[in-house]
Amino acid sequence: MLSTSPSLDALIAEFSRLPGIGRKTAQRLALFVLKRPRQEIEHMAAALLLVKDNVRTCSVCCNITEDDPCSICTSSKRTHEVICVVEESNDVFAIERSNEFRGLYHVLGGSLSPLEGIGPEDLHIRELLDRVSGDVEEIILAMNPNVEGEATTLYLTRLLKPFGVRLTRIARGIPMGSDLEYTDAATISRAFEGRIAL
Numbered sequence: 001m002l003s004t005s006p007s008l009d010a011l012i013a014e015f016s017r018l019p020g021i022g023r024k025t026a027q028r029l030a031l032f033v034l035k036r037p038r039q040e041i042e043h044m045a046a047a048l049l050l051v052k053d054n055v056r057t058c059s060v061c062c063n064i065t066e067d068d069p070c071s072i073c074t075s076s077k078r079t080h081e082v083i084c085v086v087e088e089s090n091d092v093f094a095i096e097r098s099n100e101f102r103g104l105y106h107v108l109g110g111s112l113s114p115l116e117g118i119g120p121e122d123l124h125i126r127e128l129l130d131r132v133s134g135d136v137e138e139i140i141l142a143m144n145p146n147v148e149g150e151a152t153t154l155y156l157t158r159l160l161k162p163f164g165v166r167l168t169r170i171a172r173g174i175p176m177g178s179d180l181e182y183t184d185a186a187t188i189s190r191a192f193e194g195r196i197a198l
């Protein structure tokens with residue numbers, strides 16, 4: 001590709017580093033920025049710096065927050081006896097959108113992946129074990145339905161069993177609005193394993 005602007009190329013390269021953003025999308029974003037008024041871009045740049053300066057990890061649940069401990073951990077409206085363990089903060093956002101879960105969270109910061117060099121010491125597992133005390137009655141494991149998520153679930157199950165708390169995992173199955181004929185075998189298998197009485 002013929003380059004007419006090293007500054008634009010540098011911006012495209014930076015956008016390309018974002019997850020899920022390829023070269024073409026990065027180019028569209030860079031051209032969008034170029035067309036916007038300077039003041040709007042200054043606000044965007046200020047917001048980026050503000051996030052880097054103010055957002056940190058909650059010392060209790062390891063979720064992202066500006067206040068420590070976070071508003072979920074300190075809420076009197078939440079059930080403090082139930083902890084839902086997730087891989088990343090975006091999983092908390094997804095669960096909160098459902099308005100179904102009223103307990104606390106624990107964010108591991110990823111999942112076990114020996115191929116990528118991610119072991120137990122790279123995740124917030126020690127912090128989770130420190131939280132499992134007399135008040136906690138149930139731990140819900142809500143890992144992603146992939147090989148790494150399954151490995152993490154098995155590892156945590158072995159670690160948490162001796163504590164005597166109730167261990168559960170979120171049900172997995174066929175999404176609403178889909179057809180059985182287009183559903184993969186592993187999802188159908190999980191749906192049968194997680195079936196409930198009517």
